[in-house]
Amino acid sequence: MLAGYLFVAPDFLGLLVFVGLPMLLALTMGFFDVNGFGQLSFVGLTNYQKMLADQVFWRCLGVTLTYMVLLVPSLYVSGLGLALLVQRSNRFNTVMRAMFFAPQMVSLVVIGLVWLLLSSDKVGLLPRLLAMVGITGISLLGSPNVALYTTLVVTVWFLMGFYMLIFIGGLQDIPREYYEAAEIDGAGRIQSFWNITLPLLRPTSFFVLLISLVASVAGSQAFDLIYVMTKGGPANATSVLIFYVYQQAFQYSAFGYAAAMASIVVVLLLLATAVLFLMTRGGRFNYE
Amino acid sequence: MNNATTLLSRRQLDLVRIVWMLVTLVLALMTIFPLLWMLTISFKSQAEVFQPTFWPKAPSLKNFVYVLTEVPFLRYLFNSFVVSAAVTIIALWFHSMAGYALARLRFPGREAIFLAIFSTFLVSLPVIIVPLFIVVRSMGMLNSYAGLIVPAIFNAFGIFLLRQYYLALPRELEEAAIVDGASYWRIYWSVILPLSRPIIASLAILFFLANWNSFLWPLTATSDQSLWVVQVGIASFRSQYASSWNYIMAASTIVAAPMLLVFIVFQKQIMESIKTSGLK
Numbered sequence: 117m118l119a120g121y122l123f124v125a126p127d128f129l130g131l132l133v134f135v136g137l138p139m140l141l142a143l144t145m146g147f148f149d150v151n152g153f154g155q156l157s158f159v160g161l162t163n164y165q166k167m168l169a170d171q172v173f174w175r176c177l178g179v180t181l182t183y184m185v186l187l188v189p190s191l192y193v194s195g196l197g198l199a200l201l202v203q204r205s206n207r208f209n210t211v212m213r214a215m216f217f218a219p220q221m222v223s224l225v226v227i228g229l230v231w232l233l234l235s236s237d238k239v240g241l242l243p244r245l246l247a248m249v250g251i252t253g254i255s256l257l258g259s260p261n262v263a264l265y266t267t268l269v270v271t272v273w274f275l276m277g278f279y280m281l282i283f284i285g286g287l288q289d290i291p292r293e294y295y296e297a298a299e300i301d302g303a304g305r306i307q308s309f310w311n312i313t314l315p316l317l318r319p320t321s322f323f324v325l326l327i328s329l330v331a332s333v334a335g336s337q338a339f340d341l342i343y344v345m346t347k348g349g350p351a352n353a354t355s356v357l358i359f360y361v362y363q364q365a366f367q368y369s370a371f372g373y374a375a376a377m378a379s380i381v382v383v384l385l386l387l388a389t390a391v392l393f394l395m396t397r398g399g400r401f402n403y404e
Numbered sequence: 405m406n407n408a409t410t411l412l413s414r415r416q417l418d419l420v421r422i423v424w425m426l427v428t429l430v431l432a433l434m435t436i437f438p439l440l441w442m443l444t445i446s447f448k449s450q451a452e453v454f455q456p457t458f459w460p461k462a463p464s465l466k467n468f469v470y471v472l473t474e475v476p477f478l479r480y481l482f483n484s485f486v487v488s489a490a491v492t493i494i495a496l497w498f499h500s501m502a503g504y505a506l507a508r509l510r511f512p513g514r515e516a517i518f519l520a521i522f523s524t525f526l527v528s529l530p531v532i533i534v535p536l537f538i539v540v541r542s543m544g545m546l547n548s549y550a551g552l553i554v555p556a557i558f559n560a561f562g563i564f565l566l567r568q569y570y571l572a573l574p575r576e577l578e579e580a581a582i583v584d585g586a587s588y589w590r591i592y593w594s595v596i597l598p599l600s601r602p603i604i605a606s607l608a609i610l611f612f613l614a615n616w617n618s619f620l621w622p623l624t625a626t627s628d629q630s631l632w633v634v635q636v637g638i639a640s641f642r643s644q645y646a647s648s649w650n651y652i653m654a655a656s657t658i659v660a661a662p663m664l665l666v667f668i669v670f671q672k673q674i675m676e677s678i679k680t681s682g683l684k
Contacts, residue, residue: 119588120511127502128517130558134536135524141535150538201428208425214671215432217678218439221667223617225635226656229642230442233649239454241441273435278678285679334528340619344639358530365534366624374534381531386523 139382146376156372163376173377175352176360179264183356184332186265190272191328192321195279200309202280203287213284217277224274224337228344231270232257260353263346267354270345271337279324286320287313326391334358334381357381439660446654453649467654477655479630480637487552487622487633488615492608495557500604503566504596508578509588518567525560529620537624547628555625556615562607569603570596606677609670613663634659 146163148156167173198216202209219227235242235256242256256266290313298308314321331337338356342348348355348363355363357377365374445453447463471477505511506518529536536555537546545551577599581591597604619635626632632640638655645651667674 117511120505120509120514123501123505123509123588123592124517126498127558127563128521130498130554131521131524131560133539134555134558135527135532136520138532138535138539139524139527141538142532145535145538198431201424201431209428212428212432213675214667215436217671217675218436218664218667221613221663222439222660223619223635223663225617225619225639226442226660227438229638229652229656230438232642233445233453233653234438234441236454241456244456273438277435281675281679330526330528334531336529336618336620339530343619343623344642358533362530362533362620365537371534371538378531378534382527385526385528385531 142375142378142382144375144379145372146379148372148375150371150375159372163373166373167376172352172355172360176355176357179353179355180333180357182264183268183338184329186268187271187332188325188328190268191275191279191331192324194272194276195324196283196317198276198280199283199287203284213277213280216280219274220277224340225344227270227274228341231266232345235266257346258350260351263350263353267341267345270341274337274341275328275331279328282324282327283317283320286317289320290316330385333384439664442653442656442660445650446657448650450648450650467650468658471651471655471658475637475641475655476629477634477637477658480632480634481658483552483631484616484633484635486549487556488612490549490553491556491615492611494553495559495562495611496604496608498557499562499566499607500597500600501592502563504570504592506563507567507570508575521560521563525564533620533624536621540625545625547626547631549631551625552622552631552633556618556621562611565607566600566603569600573599603677606673609666609674610677613666613674616663 145156147158147160149159149162150156202212202216234240237243237255237258240256243252243254246252246254254262257263294312294316295308298312303311339358339362342354342356342359343362346354348359352360358381361374361378361381364370364377441458444458444460446467447465448460449462449464449466452461502521506514506521540546540551540555545554573596577595578591581595586594617635618633619639622633622636623639626636638652638659641655642652
């Protein structure tokens with residue numbers, strides 16, 4: 117019996133210290149002021165009041181919501197679209213899948229740098245291509261109205277291969293007989309898609325929506341790409357909440373204030389996890 | 405008549421298939437184009453960086469030589485390798501033990517422990533970065549290899565997948581060992597671990613990859629340049645050599661190439677393990 121505890125102990129203690137404790141602190145540190153030596157002094161709701169009055173906070177919350185509302189459906193559509201495109205297993209599709217997935221192998225720092233080069237004002241490849249179709253004079257990463265969309269495109273480009281694979285896994289679980297039966301009944305491809313594929317893909321869809329929701333609010337791509345490509349600018353146009361939290365903590369040493377803002381993200385994530393846990397009956401993904 | 409229509413429809417079908425494949429191919433080429441662009445720029449001279457031609461006029465290795473000799477890039481590569489390898493090995497060891505216990509051993513509170521571990525499943529680094537920094541600082545581990553390695557070991561994803569794998573293993577093998585009076589450690593070490601070779605192999609690739617590519621934690625935990633990993637190195641490289649894109653792309657190629665090579669060799673395992681990590 118003791119063996120069980122000993123086997124779990126290293127991971128359990130590690131998770132407790134390096135995930136559990138930080139999570140707890142993230143929820144409570146917002147009520148404290150943290151000085152340079154890590155000492156806490158209780159300040160009540162001061163940080164939260166500061167947050168409500170902070171225009172930049174609201175701006176970042178708005179950016180986060182826009183980012184989320186645009187990213188989640190884009191990833192769903194692009195992931196499912198690519199999966200349908202290369203669904204059949206043959207040698208050609210294997211190569212194509214690998215090409216769609218390849219960006220996932222590269223670090224976000226490198227991805228950010230490459231796209232930064234591609235979107236360089238006027239001389240970069242993307243502005244040149246846009247000029248060819250008559251769009252000139254916009255700065256892809258320098259204009260507050262455009263920068264967020266540019267980073268969104270890069271994010272979708274980076275993540276879509278991952279969601280494609282998840283969808284291919286889901287599509288392969290749908291029994292062929294359903295499609296054959298539908299074909300005999302005279303259903304076309306589009307009808308089969310709406311009446312068979314989408315309904316039977318519901319568990320996969322749920323998983324994808326949840327994971328992409330978490331990624332859009334707190335995924336590492338949201339930090340890394342923005343750090344490399346825009347540093348949150350111009351005029352905070354691409355400053356998602358987690359980036360602003362980082363800035364407050366590590367540029368302005370406002371640890372307590374940063375934690376107060378992070379606690380809001382933590383609450384959102386815990387809610388999402390609870391939903392995932394309930395919907396899968398305790399994490400049993402593979403039981404019917 | 406009947407024959408003719410089937411013939412026609414078959415020809416149409418071929419046409420549809422060819423168009424379908426062409427669309428796929430064009431999209432796939434567009435997807436990898438930015439990576440190819442990175443590669444070709446790294447062989448170009450600075451004057452050529454913004455010319456819209458794909459092939460370098462006079463391909464040279466100068467940029468690579470510069471990056472590897474004028475910047476402590478080899479040091480960054482070494483740090484990245486040490487950290488990624490250490491995290492991967494220790495994490496797989498811990499996770500396989502925990503996964504085995506959670507799947508197979510009976511002890512009070514097992515479900516509660518699993519629940520607690522599962523509850524960290526969706527916590528991502530950016531949300532806990534500030535308190536994690538404070539915790540690690542108070543342990544005196546900032547600016548050390550330990551500070552880079554230890555916090556990166558623990559994540560629920562690996563435990564979860566290994567537990568799933570062990571739940572599906574046939575019990576007979578273990579039971580024979582129990583009858584023989586082997587200790588749980590013996591069973592884990594000489595029965596369970598050898599049986600988990602396939603999943604350990606694919607997780608090892610995923611873990612190494614994730615750690616090689618990770619940026620936020622190393623950025624936060626190290627200010628001492630001799631401890632920088634390669635991702636932090638190139639990010640700062642960029643602010644130093646803002647307009648020398650030929651150097652920046654050569655550095656990026658050096659960082660990305662090992663992972664892309666791993667992908668070319670192990671693409672089947674990598675994509676398969678991602679595909680099944682979804683819902684199974």
